[in-house]
Structures are given as structure tokens and as C-alpha cells.
Amino acid sequence: MPFLRKPYALATAVALTLALGGGLATLAVQAGPQPATAVAPAAAVDVATVASQHITDWHNYSGRLEAVDRVEIRPQVSGTIVAVHFEDGALVRKGDPLFTIDPRPYAAVLEQARAGLAAAEARAAYTANDLARAERLIADNAIARRVLDEKENAAREAAANRLAARAAVESARLNLEYTRITAPVSGRVSRAEVTVGNVVAAGAGSPPLTTLVSVARIYAAFDVDEQSYLALINGRQSGAGVPVHLGLANEDDYPRRGVVSSVDNRMDTSSGTIRVRAVFDNPDGTLLPGLYARIRLGSSNTREALLIDERAIGTDQNKRFVLVVDDANRTAYREVSLGGAQSSLRVVEDGLQAGERIVVNGLQRTRPGQTVSPNPVLMSGSPHPTAPSARATTADNS
Numbered sequence: 001m002p003f004l005r006k007p008y009a010l011a012t013a014v015a016l017t018l019a020l021g022g023g024l025a026t027l028a029v030q031a032g033p034q035p036a037t038a039v040a041p042a043a044a045v046d047v048a049t050v051a052s053q054h055i056t057d058w059h060n061y062s063g064r065l066e067a068v069d070r071v072e073i074r075p076q077v078s079g080t081i082v083a084v085h086f087e088d089g090a091l092v093r094k095g096d097p098l099f100t101i102d103p104r105p106y107a108a109v110l111e112q113a114r115a116g117l118a119a120a121e122a123r124a125a126y127t128a129n130d131l132a133r134a135e136r137l138i139a140d141n142a143i144a145r146r147v148l149d150e151k152e153n154a155a156r157e158a159a160a161n162r163l164a165a166r167a168a169v170e171s172a173r174l175n176l177e178y179t180r181i182t183a184p185v186s187g188r189v190s191r192a193e194v195t196v197g198n199v200v201a202a203g204a205g206s207p208p209l210t211t212l213v214s215v216a217r218i219y220a221a222f223d224v225d226e227q228s229y230l231a232l233i234n235g236r237q238s239g240a241g242v243p244v245h246l247g248l249a250n251e252d253d254y255p256r257r258g259v260v261s262s263v264d265n266r267m268d269t270s271s272g273t274i275r276v277r278a279v280f281d282n283p284d285g286t287l288l289p290g291l292y293a294r295i296r297l298g299s300s301n302t303r304e305a306l307l308i309d310e311r312a313i314g315t316d317q318n319k320r321f322v323l324v325v326d327d328a329n330r331t332a333y334r335e336v337s338l339g340g341a342q343s344s345l346r347v348v349e350d351g352l353q354a355g356e357r358i359v360v361n362g363l364q365r366t367r368p369g370q371t372v373s374p375n376p377v378l379m380s381g382s383p384h385p386t387a388p389s390a391r392a393t394t395a396d397n398s
Helices: 001-031 103-139 145-178 226-233 388-397
Strands: 041-047 051-055 058-067 070-073 079-084 096-102 180-182 187-189 212-213 217-225 244-248 256-263 273-282 292-300 303-309 315-316 321-325 331-342 343-349 359-360 372-376
Touching: 058 331, 103 145, 145 180, 217 226, 217 292, 226 273, 226 292, 244 273, 303 359
Parallel strands: 041 372
Antiparallel strands: 041 359, 051 303, 058 217, 058 292, 070 212, 079 096, 096 180, 187 212, 217 273, 244 256, 244 292, 256 273, 303 343, 315 321, 321 331, 321 359, 331 343
């Protein structure tokens, strides 16, 4: 129908006009000015240059301290303890009195032995004179030869008895001296196991009265693996010339220096180690036998190696890596092979070259391929002497 087609055509024209108008409006909006995308600032990190240094390779071990001299004090004569001359745990010098056993019985025995010696000497003098007279008489045939032989035999017996009497006196004198028990070496004494009034027996099987350990010097015993032995000690008599340092369990470093005093004569095949003992001076007596000791054994020759800060090392599963910074200040992933520790630094055996720059602080703020704002520092982490202000800026940014 003609009158119906006109309204339909008019509605279609209106719809097309609105659709085109909306599209033009959309195009106009899109063609308008767009806001600028924000660029993230470069991360501020501390960067240090890798340098080569002369180092000594160190190997760390665990051990125990041992006394150079350890003596169990036992009585050499029996008797009653009448005095204890030391306090438990005191420092004593060689020759200082420790215990006294009642000396009176042994003093009496000594006097008796001296009396016996006097009698023996008198008998020896008499028989010697008698023999001299007999020798003069035999020259004149005034006595029989048998009488002279008897005189000679009596003189020899008297001389032998005199020697026995002298030995008895010496034995009695020694026993009297043994009643005064003194320190055989200088050191620290333990507690008194036997007190005054107790009767003690002599002999190696008797209980010790106390123990005494030297403190001026002390041993540190530790086991060295086969590879370290071949590299550091083998071919050197008793480990001479091998540097060794010691640290206690509560110390961070190895403040005490010593020398290797002995190396065992065989390798333990069950553990693959050999026993080594080093000696250290102990003037203040702080090192006690039995304490746990951390031992650091070094090579006798130095070598050149690359050292980096421990903070520069990242962990990627079982790998170790660093971030190298190129001339355009972009970071790159670099896997490294590490050696031993040198104070706060770590030896790099492979993966880096001298002169390269690496991130030493701020590793967590950057990633490989990112542009960074480098702040030059020394490898130890201290500010670079030529850029003090840069260090302050980095500290503020972090």
C-alpha cells in the first residue's frame, strides 16, 4: 500500500541518520588527544666492578681442643692426706704443692735407714783395716793364707752392705719426698677428689687425687679430607708452612693463629680423612680442652682470583647467578661457579671477568634486561670514593 511505504521509508532514513551520527561521534572521541603513558623510573642499585686479587685458599673444618699436657695426679706412697694446698680450678705452676701425705712414718724409716748406713760404714771401715793388717802379716808368713782370704771376704761383704745401706737411705728419702705431692707441669688443676683425713694407696691403679692440664699452649685436633691433604699438606714435613687459624663457637671470625704440629701416619679408609693436630698459644687460658673449635686451614701459596660481595649472588634452583650491568646500564643474567669465602667476599671460579660491573645491592628490585640507575660502590659495599653523593641518593631511593 502506497500510504504505508512512506512512513516506513522515513523511519529507515531516521535510523540510518542516527547510526551514522553515533559512529561519527565515536570517531571524534577516538580522534581526540590521548594521555601519555607513564614510564617507570630506572631502579637505583649499587654496582661494583669485579677485580682480581691475590688470595689464599682456605678450607674449614671442625675439631676439638686438647691439652698439650694432661696429668692424673696419683700418690706414690700410701698414707693419710693431711693437707690440700690448692683451690678447685686454680692455676698452678710447676713445683707448687698440691697434697701432703702424713710424712712422719716415712721420716722414721729414713732415720732408721741412716742408722743402718752408719753401722754399715763402720763395719766396712773395720774390715778394711783388718784386711790391711792381714796383708802386712802375710808378707812375714805370720798368718795362714786362709786367714787372709777370710779377711778379704769380710771386707767385700762390708763394702756391699754399705752400698745396700746407702740405697735404703735413698729409697727412704724418696718416699719421704713423695709425701709432698707437687705439680709436675704448669696449668689448671681440677677439683680435689680426696680430702683431708682420707687414706690413699700408692700405685698406678689407685684413684687419681686430681687432674692437671697445661694451658699455656693447646692442641686443636681435626680431620682433613683426602683432597685437601694432597693439596695442602702432602710433601710438607708435619705440615710446616701451612697457615692455620682457630675460632670458637661464639666467635664470627678466626682470631687465633697457630701452626700444624703433627699429621697422622695413615689415612682412615673408612672416612677418607687423616688426623691433623695444630698447636695454638693460650696466654689468657680461655681455650679449654674439650671445647668445640672451628679450624681454617690455608694453602701456603697465593693465587689470583675474582672476588665478589655475597649480596650480589642470587639463587636459581641449584644455580648461582649475578646480574651484570653493561655500558647501556642494562642488566643481564650470568651464571657463576663459586669457590670458597674470603671474609665477606666470595671467590668466583668461572662466569665473570675482571672489569665487569655487577649489581651488589638491590638485586630484588631489578631483573634481567631491565635498565637500572647504577650507583658505584666498592665491592665490599662501602661508597665509591669518587661518588659519595650517588651513595646518598641510592640510600634515599631504597
